[in-house]
Amino acid sequence: MFFIGFSQKREFKNQGEQENYWAEQIFEKKYKKENYSRFNSEILVKSNSEILFDNKTLIVYCSSDYLPIFTLGIFYPQLLIGTGENNEIFSKDEFDKLTDEKKFFYNLQKNDSFNISNLEELKFLNKNPTIKRFRFWNFRSGFANPQVYYFELTNKNANKKTSLEEFIKRSELTYIKSGHLVI
Numbered sequence: 273m274f275f276i277g278f279s280q281k282r283e284f285k286n287q288g289e290q291e292n293y294w295a296e297q298i299f300e301k302k303y304k305k306e307n308y309s310r311f312n313s314e315i316l317v318k319s320n321s322e323i324l325f326d327n328k329t330l331i332v333y334c335s336s337d338y339l340p341i342f343t344l345g346i347f348y349p350q351l352l353i354g355t356g357e358n359n360e361i362f363s364k365d366e367f368d369k370l371t372d373e374k375k376f377f378y379n380l381q382k383n384d385s386f387n388i389s390n391l392e393e394l395k396f397l398n399k400n401p402t403i404k405r406f407r408f409w410n411f412r413s414g415f416a417n418p419q420v421y422y423f424e425l426t427n428k429n430a431n432k433k434t435s436l437e438e439f440i441k442r443s444e445l446t447y448i449k450s451g452h453l454v455i
Contacts, residue, residue: 291420292394292396294420294451294452295394295397295405295407295422295451296397298422298449298451299397299405299422299424299447302449303447303449304447305424305446305447306445306446306447306448307444307445307446308351308444308445308446308448310344310345310346310444311325311345311348311350312345313325313326314326315343315344315345315348317343320336320339321333323342323343325345325348325349325350326350328348328349328350328353328385328386329349329385329386330342330348330349330385330386330387330388331385331386331387331388332387332388332389332391333387333388333389333390333391334388334389334390334391334408335391337436337437338391338393338406338440340437340440340441341425341440344440344441346425346440346443346444346445347423347445347448349385349386351445351448352386352410352421352448352450353386386410386412387410387411387412388408388409388410388411389408389409389411389418390407390408390409390418391406391407391408392406392407392408393405393406394406394407394422401430401431401432401434402426402427402428402429402430402431403424403425403426403446404424404425404427404439404443405422405423405424405425405447406422406423406424406425407420407421407422407423407451408420408421408423409421409454417453417454417455418453418454419450419451419452419453419454420450420451420452420453420454421448421449421450421451422447422448422449422450422451423445423447423448423449424445424446424447424448425439425440425443425444425445425446426443426444426446427439427440427442427443427444429442430442430443
């Protein structure tokens with residue numbers, strides 16, 4: 273697997289070791305702390321995996337422990353795919369009448385949904401109890417391979433005894449960055 277922007281300086285025993293190295297590099301070389309606001313509109317949880325944020329649908333496949341990151345509006349699809357208010361939405365009949373080429377480009381530009389899977393806490397990068405770092409895979413319409421994203425939550429009042437649930441509830445998103453494609 274090739275990762276643009278980082279030279280491979282060592283041999284890896286397996287793919288997981290290499291991906292952890294890339295995560296370290298992202299946070300070491302590309303890190304810039306930000307403060308992102310929580311989603312300030314209605315959030316509708318349709319099922320354990322489908323969450324609506326205005327005109328965007330987030331489909332999340334992860335441990336229920338991490339769902340509050342999304343259901344509390346800490347992370348939401350508009351952070352990465354914008355509001356998309358100008359995107360034309362076709363009905364099924366309208367879509368069926370499009371040429372194959374137009375269907376392809378429509379699906380490629382469509383940004384009304386965002387899929388997340390393989391969300392995991394990067395515990396090896398969490399050296400401070402007030403910060404938790406994560407990665408997930410994003411499956412984008414029109415692309416065969418998912419892209420890895422990294423993000424960080426900060427809870428200034430957390431300590432080593434703070435539960436994950438309490439940490440997430442009082443945290444804010446302080447970093448998000450796209451990484452490599454999974455091939």
